[in-house]
Amino acid sequence: MNIKVSRGRRILFVSILILASFNITFTGCRLLKRDKQAVAEKKTEEADKKADTEYEKARQQHYDHQAKNTKKMMKQTEKQASIYNKPKQRKRSSKSTCR
Numbered sequence: 001m002n003i004k005v006s007r008g009r010r011i012l013f014v015s016i017l018i019l020a021s022f023n024i025t026f027t028g029c030r031l032l033k034r035d036k037q038a039v040a041e042k043k044t045e046e047a048d049k050k051a052d053t054e055y056e057k058a059r060q061q062h063y064d065h066q067a068k069n070t071k072k073m074m075k076q077t078e079k080q081a082s083i084y085n086k087p088k089q090r091k092r093s094s095k096s097t098c099r
Helices: 002-032 036-064 068-084
Strands: none
């Protein structure tokens, strides 16, 4: 009787081991492959980065071709735009309006 129990445990152990190995081998290929959405996102990020660098290069080239007075005016307008385009913060009063 003791032999039958150990034989049953061995069969159970081997069957669990076989099932686990099948699961690992069949899903292993899918884990290594990249999905199409991730590949497309990476391509768009690279294209955006390339476009940004080209834009900055053209912008700098445009700035370099300007006269001294024009450069001065461009700096001044950029400073004013940064001041005007700041998000406004709400003033906090010491009086509480909620009751």
